[in-house]
Amino acid sequence: MHVLLAILSGILFAAGVWLILRRSLARLVLGLILLSQAANLVIFTSGGLHRAAPPIVGENATALEAPYADPLPQALILTAIVISFGLFAFFLVLIKRAHQETGTDDIDAMSEVET
Amino acid sequence: MEMLLPIVLTLLAAALSPLLRHISGRWGGWIASVLPAGLFVFFLSQLPTVQAGGERTFSVTWIPSLGISLAFRLDGLSLLFALLIAGVGTLVVIYAGGYLGGHPHRGRFYAFLFLFMSSMLGVVLADNLFLLFVFWELTSVASFLLIGFSHEKEEARRSALQALLITGLGGLAMMAGFILIAIAGGTSEVSELLSRGDLLRSHELYLPALLLLLLGAFTKSAQAPFHFWLPGAMAAPAPVSAYLHSATMVKAGVYLLARLNPALGGTDEWHYLLTLAGGATMVIGALLAGPQTDLKRLLGYSTVSALGMLVMLIGLSTDLAAKAALVFLVVHSLYKAALFMVAGTIDHETGTRDVRQLHGLMRVMPFTAIAAVLAALSMTGFPPLLGFIGKELMYEAKMQAPSASLFLLIAGVLANAVNIAVAILSGMRPFIGRGKHHPAQAHEGTLTLWLGPLILGLSGLLLGLFPDLIGIPLIEPAVRSVRAEHVDVDLALWHGINPVLLLSILTIVVGVVLYLLRHRARDASARLRVPELLLPGGVYRRMIAALPAFSGRLVGVIHNGNLRSYLFTIITVFLILAARTFVDLADWPVLSRLGDVEFYSVGLVVLMIAATLMVVASRTRLAAVAALGVLGFGIAALYVIYSAPDLAITQILVETLTVVIFLFVIRHLPRFGERSPRPTQFRDGVIAVLSGTMVALFSLKASGVQMDSAISSYFAENSVPAAYGRNVVNVILVDFRALDTLGEATVLAVAAIGVYAMIKLRKHHGRRAG
Numbered sequence: 001m002h003v004l005l006a007i008l009s010g011i012l013f014a015a016g017v018w019l020i021l022r023r024s025l026a027r028l029v030l031g032l033i034l035l036s037q038a039a040n041l042v043i044f045t046s047g048g049l050h051r052a053a054p055p056i057v058g059e060n061a062t063a064l065e066a067p068y069a070d071p072l073p074q075a076l077i078l079t080a081i082v083i084s085f086g087l088f089a090f091f092l093v094l095i096k097r098a099h100q101e102t103g104t105d106d107i108d109a110m111s112e113v114e115t
Numbered sequence: 116m117e118m119l120l121p122i123v124l125t126l127l128a129a130a131l132s133p134l135l136r137h138i139s140g141r142w143g144g145w146i147a148s149v150l151p152a153g154l155f156v157f158f159l160s161q162l163p164t165v166q167a168g169g170e171r172t173f174s175v176t177w178i179p180s181l182g183i184s185l186a187f188r189l190d191g192l193s194l195l196f197a198l199l200i201a202g203v204g205t206l207v208v209i210y211a212g213g214y215l216g217g218h219p220h221r222g223r224f225y226a227f228l229f230l231f232m233s234s235m236l237g238v239v240l241a242d243n244l245f246l247l248f249v250f251w252e253l254t255s256v257a258s259f260l261l262i263g264f265s266h267e268k269e270e271a272r273r274s275a276l277q278a279l280l281i282t283g284l285g286g287l288a289m290m291a292g293f294i295l296i297a298i299a300g301g302t303s304e305v306s307e308l309l310s311r312g313d314l315l316r317s318h319e320l321y322l323p324a325l326l327l328l329l330l331g332a333f334t335k336s337a338q339a340p341f342h343f344w345l346p347g348a349m350a351a352p353a354p355v356s357a358y359l360h361s362a363t364m365v366k367a368g369v370y371l372l373a374r375l376n377p378a379l380g381g382t383d384e385w386h387y388l389l390t391l392a393g394g395a396t397m398v399i400g401a402l403l404a405g406p407q408t409d410l411k412r413l414l415g416y417s418t419v420s421a422l423g424m425l426v427m428l429i430g431l432s433t434d435l436a437a438k439a440a441l442v443f444l445v446v447h448s449l450y451k452a453a454l455f456m457v458a459g460t461i462d463h464e465t466g467t468r469d470v471r472q473l474h475g476l477m478r479v480m481p482f483t484a485i486a487a488v489l490a491a492l493s494m495t496g497f498p499p500l501l502g503f504i505g506k507e508l509m510y511e512a513k514m515q516a517p518s519a520s521l522f523l524l525i526a527g528v529l530a531n532a533v534n535i536a537v538a539i540l541s542g543m544r545p546f547i548g549r550g551k552h553h554p555a556q557a558h559e560g561t562l563t564l565w566l567g568p569l570i571l572g573l574s575g576l577l578l579g580l581f582p583d584l585i586g587i588p589l590i591e592p593a594v595r596s597v598r599a600e601h602v603d604v605d606l607a608l609w610h611g612i613n614p615v616l617l618l619s620i621l622t623i624v625v626g627v628v629l630y631l632l633r634h635r636a637r638d639a640s641a642r643l644r645v646p647e648l649l650l651p652g653g654v655y656r657r658m659i660a661a662l663p664a665f666s667g668r669l670v671g672v673i674h675n676g677n678l679r680s681y682l683f684t685i686i687t688v689f690l691i692l693a694a695r696t697f698v699d700l701a702d703w704p705v706l707s708r709l710g711d712v713e714f715y716s717v718g719l720v721v722l723m724i725a726a727t728l729m730v731v732a733s734r735t736r737l738a739a740v741a742a743l744g745v746l747g748f749g750i751a752a753l754y755v756i757y758s759a760p761d762l763a764i765t766q767i768l769v770e771t772l773t774v775v776i777f778l779f780v781i782r783h784l785p786r787f788g789e790r791s792p793r794p795t796q797f798r799d800g801v802i803a804v805l806s807g808t809m810v811a812l813f814s815l816k817a818s819g820v821q822m823d824s825a826i827s828s829y830f831a832e833n834s835v836p837a838a839y840g841r842n843v844v845n846v847i848l849v850d851f852r853a854l855d856t857l858g859e860a861t862v863l864a865v866a867a868i869g870v871y872a873m874i875k876l877r878k879h880h881g882r883r884a885g
Contacts, residue, residue: 001712001716002814002815002818003815004712004716004717004720005720005753005814006811006812006814006815006818007720007724007811008720008723008724009810009811009814010807010808010809010810010811010812010814011724011727011728011807011811012727012746012807013806013807013810013811014803014804014806014807014808014810015727015728015730015731015803015807017686017799017802017803017806017807018731018799018800018803019730019731020682021679021682021683021799021802021803022789022790022791022799023679023790023791024787024788024790025784026736026780026781026784026787027787028678030730030739030743033743033773034727034730034746037746037747037750038810040750041750041753041814042810042813042814042817044753044754044757044759044762045814045817045818046814046817046818046820048818049757050757050758051756051757051758052758053758054758054759054760055758055831055842055843055844056760056841056842056843057834057835057841057842057843058841061835062835062836063831063832063833063834063835063836064831064832064834064843068758068831069757069758069759070824070827071827071830071831071843071844071847072824072826072827072830072847074759074761074762074844075844075847075848075852077759077762078761078762078765078844078848079848079855079856079859081762081765081766081769082765082769082859082863083859083862083863085769085772085773085863086862086863086865086866086867087866088773088776089772089773089776089866089867089870090866090869090870092776092777092780093776093780093869093870093873093874094873095780095784096780096783096784096873097873097876099783099784100783104785105784105785106790107678107679108677108790111676111677
């Protein structure tokens, strides 16, 4: 499964890089989203894959019993998901505003517009 | 503790100096001179200790982790310099009182002057390389402020910047040299290094360290080809030229070389580099002085020449040369400071510094004339002045030089002869002859203006007649510091008739002849004019002029305002570095793990890959966003399968919101279309595929690394007992790392405010526009 997820991360990353190198601002955002998904996935995969072993302590236990999914990468990814959501929300509204002001979503054309 | 006091007191005086502007100019000078005079007496009181071979030290730890301490040490060499700094400083401060008169910024001037005095004392008293460096750079800063004192003049500003850039860059090179020396010697304490000479000289870092250090010393002491800043610094007021640019600061380079001689000196590299640079500077300074007609520039170039002599003497690395260097150092400080002050007085009283216009000042300025003639005689090396002893010692040292002694002698005679002509021209000729019409009605300056030069001139005479006054108490301990062993110093005027005396006479004769032929020499040099661009000063000016254009072009290339070219650069560099790192990483994991793949996972991954391609390829905005949603939910499903319920919940929430916001925004945007030309698309494609491959490989490699996280197990064990929470991921976020989560929440709040502001702003804008 590692191999499969590695391939998926690779494809996500390649697609992300392709999109952030485009001239359309909206596609730039799509690319950034894909990149962050890819990064999360890489962290998740390298933390180890465990099925049916969530990091939740059982009713009668005082500590996690092995095998358990590593809680640390999960905490990291959770933070990353939330932060990138804030970023994208801001960025998307910014694009909308920029488009309203400049009448284009082309990065190159935008740099020539006087605002 | 008493070693720190002079530096701290002077610094304090600098801070208080601005108050002096409330006091009449002349009295301001007298009041301010109390401090350096007191310091002079203090340093004199240290003479017996130092003469007996003792030294005073003071040290407090500063940066113990780097082995750097605030260490000060007073030995023979330091004491000689400290006495010059305080002694000449006293006279210069008195002189400045008269020279500046009621100048509105005289308080500021004294502040700069005391700042300089404090840092210069720091340079000669510091016993740690890095402490020395700090003071060294402070002298450059003070020199910059003083040269640019008349900041309303463009020439002053330009010269100040030139001096700062050249000595500052040299200082940085010296700093690098210091670091290398500290590495090689294992300490940055100067007194420690002095005893580790053999270790340093045989170390592989010796040559680079020496070269860097020499850059610092040579720029500071105006050695060719960095000499041109010193004549430029003549834009400074006369007291500054007399103090910094003849007697003290320009000798800091000489001090450094003399100081480190026991640690670094004595090698072939040392010998050849120093004698070559010093000898060349000596001759170049003399040649450039010849055609000058401005009194201060004349003296400035002859100072360059004298500094060359000093560096050359240190390079000779013999006992005799060290003795000659230190005596000549004192001689030169005395007469050159006096002549600069005289030049300032003449400028002040007659309104001109052009030697061709100055005549017959003896009658109107008798005291100044006596001072000038005494100083000039010392400069020519005429008996019975101290300059004579200095010159005799110098010739003797050159005759006994280990190599190239004939060449050194010829160069020495030539340079000295030109300096004699300069001495006659600047120190004697303005005073002889009949009175002539000057731009201003000349009259004798006030006491403050002639006292300093007169004392300096008379000391040249007094010390010439009674050389033992400085020979044993002062020069001997200083030579001991330079040679790291006891050397007898027995100064005398009369050595009998010997080759050295004949050379002295020859030099004076040639000098007088040169003086008489000066008009022809000036014409000849005018015809022989070297293109300005080939001179170091011209090269410097061209470089300074080309700098803005160069940096403009550089910024244009690097910071071109094109987002994609930034991204492209970042990704390419990442690829190269990552590819390099791959080689060193862990082994590939065993691929047998591919075995535990279920059909639903495979189906999920295939679906997500299809969604990704859809995001990339879709021309319809809606389809792209829908595909993005599919992808996001797919990843949430993966989180569910592989035991990350919290991630799955968050991912589903966030993905839903993202898609909603996207839909809200995207209907306003134009359709997606490819706008880049084909070659660019191809390039981007290659970069994208390479990055994707790299990430996939990286992910695989990472899976092979067996992570044994002590942090994870800590969380796993302490979640319930310490934080009373059973969901470990939750506990990490809201308890163990709660502060991070608070930061994260803040980021979200800021983003939300930003979004709100952008939407609000639009409405207002629209209303006003409508």
